[in-house]
Amino acid sequence: IWFMKYRDYFSKWEQEGIIDLKHELAEVLMLIASRCLLGKEVREKMFEEVSVLINDLCKNGMHFISLFFPYIPIPAHRQRDKARAKLGHIFHEIVRSRKISGQVEDDVLQKLIDSKCMEDGRSMTESEITGLLISLLFAGQHASSSAASWAGACLISHEKYLAAAVEEQQKIIGKHGQHVDYSILLEMGTLHSCIKEAIRMHSPSAMVMRHVKKNFTVQTREGYSYEIPEGHTVATSIVVGNQLPHIYKDPHVYDPYRFGPGREEDKAGGKFAFTSFGGGRHACFGEEYSYMQIKVIWSFLLRNFELKMISPFPEEEIDKFIPGPKGRVMVSYKRRLLVST
Numbered sequence: 001i002w003f004m005k006y007r008d009y010f011s012k013w014e015q016e017g018i019i020d021l022k023h024e025l026a027e028v029l030m031l032i033a034s035r036c037l038l039g040k041e042v043r044e045k046m047f048e049e050v051s052v053l054i055n056d057l058c059k060n061g062m063h064f065i066s067l068f069f070p071y072i073p074i075p076a077h078r079q080r081d082k083a084r085a086k087l088g089h090i091f092h093e094i095v096r097s098r099k100i101s102g103q104v105e106d107d108v109l110q111k112l113i114d115s116k117c118m119e120d121g122r123s124m125t126e127s128e129i130t131g132l133l134i135s136l137l138f139a140g141q142h143a144s145s146s147a148a149s150w151a152g153a154c155l156i157s158h159e160k161y162l163a164a165a166v167e168e169q170q171k172i173i174g175k176h177g178q179h180v181d182y183s184i185l186l187e188m189g190t191l192h193s194c195i196k197e198a199i200r201m202h203s204p205s206a207m208v209m210r211h212v213k214k215n216f217t218v219q220t221r222e223g224y225s226y227e228i229p230e231g232h233t234v235a236t237s238i239v240v241g242n243q244l245p246h247i248y249k250d251p252h253v254y255d256p257y258r259f260g261p262g263r264e265e266d267k268a269g270g271k272f273a274f275t276s277f278g279g280g281r282h283a284c285f286g287e288e289y290s291y292m293q294i295k296v297i298w299s300f301l302l303r304n305f306e307l308k309m310i311s312p313f314p315e316e317e318i319d320k321f322i323p324g325p326k327g328r329v330m331v332s333y334k335r336r337l338l339v340s341t
Contacts, residue, residue, distance in 0.1 A: 005031055006300045016334040018310060021152050022325055025297065026145040030054065032293060033141040037133065039109040041094045050090065056083035057134070058142045062320045064206075084134070091130040109133065139286045143204040146324035148294045150202040151195040153329055154254050155298070156309045161256055165191050169302050169338055178303070185295050191302075193256035195294050196274075200266075201254060203238045203276040206321045210234055210282070221246070238275050247273050303338040307331055 009028045013019070030051050034043050042050050061080040065072065097103070098113060112129045116122065124132075155162050168190040176184050211233055218226045228234060243251035247269035248258060258265045266274040277284040284290075301307065310332050314325035 005035060006297060010300070010304065013305075013333065013335075016332070018330060018332050021329040021331045022145075022149045022314075023328070025148045025152065026055075026141075027051075028297065029141050029145045029148065029293065033137055037108045037136050039094065039105055039107045041097075042090075046090065050087065053083045053087050053090075054137055054141065056080070057087065058138070058322075062142070062322050064319060064321050067321050087134060088127070088130050091133055092126045095126045095129050108136065139284070139290075143322055144290050144293050146202075146204045146322055147195070147199050147290060148297055149325050149329060151198040151294055151298060152301075152307075152331075153309070153314055153325060154198040154201070155194050156307050156331060157313055158254055161190075161194055161254070165194055165298075166302050166338065169299060172299075173303070173338060180296065180299060182292070185292060185299075188295055188299060189260075190256070191295055191298060192291065193259045195291065195298070196259055197254055197256040199276045200242045200248070200274060201252075202316060202323070202325075203242060204322050204324075205238055205276065205278075206323065207235045207237050207239075208275060208278050236275065241273070241275050244269075244273075304335060305333045306336055307333050 006028060009031060031047075034047055034050070038050070056079055059079075060076040060083070063076060065074070066077065066080075071077070094109070095113060098105075098110070104110060109129070112124060112132055115124060117124065155165060168188060172184060172187055175187075212228055212230055215230050216228050218228060220226070242248070245251055248265050249255075257263065272279045277287040277290075308331065309329075311328060311330035314327060314329055316323045317326045
């Protein structure tokens with residue numbers, strides 16, 4: 001289904017041209033998120049409206065100040081709250097309509113409507129369902145959009161790895177034709193490493209925070225000890241952790257092969273050496289979903305387009321806690337149909 005959605009979306013591109021890659025990937029990922037998460041009511045009747053509101057919510061609610069002072073009365077937060085209220089009204093009406101009509105669909109929204117709370121067996125309220133849907137959209141669209149954009153910017157900017165990823169697609173086409181499914185995605189080891197390396201260098205999240213339930217001691221690599229008391233909040237910088245030189249050789253160099261056989265630097269560094277998706281009990285459960293989305297997108301683009309970066313390699317949006325590429329990511333494209341080697 002995803003591959004067909006991408007084909008339909010990218011069919012609007014001309015034979016050749018120039019696009020803002022960041023904008024295009026955000027649009028197509030919003031289409032997929034609406035297909036997987038929001039239900040046909042949004043897809044068929046109000047996609048444009050919901051897409052604009054989600055964009056307003058993300059644009060105005062992802063600043064670092066929002067993390068530490070979420071209710072401070074600044075213009076960005078007023079826009080965020082306005083968009084959140086409108087989304088809440090839309091989702092409330094959809095949920096209420098389904099409950100009244102008895103309409104049943106095969107989507108995540110329906111799963112939430114049918115679910116029961118473990119504590120008392122009650123159904124979730126419209127407000128609870130709305131909150132969960134918006135949380136899922138943040139992970140399923142905004143974070144994935146940032147990761148997909150960085151993956152593309154890094155890949156297109158490094159001809160050696162771009163050529164290796166294209167060659168891998170040619171081999172897979174020779175084996176499976178143009179068909180793509182989950183098992184075939186698992187064969188895309190080079191593409192997976194290219195995406196993972198982009199995420200290591202440009203994590204979709206800046207930090208991981210945890211609430212301390214009981215006292216514990218941290219022993220540092222340098223031999224220092226720190227007592228962490230119960231009740232405190234601790235945080236680790238993903239940006240710093242993913243670029244530690246004693247774990248990653250030349251950490252500021254884009255090198256997807258660092259994850260390959262014989263090196264596997266992320267595993268050699270311990271289970272928390274790569275924390276772009278968190279770690280431990282509360283690691284991001286959408287990690288595989290995110291990789292799958294991005295691999296489907298980029299396998300499609302590599303098979304059907306020659307791509308070249310026109311704009312300079314983007315800087316990071318350092319004021320956001322999901323830092324995407326700053327400004328436009330301008331890329332030229334030319335259609336092709338990749339065949340097997």
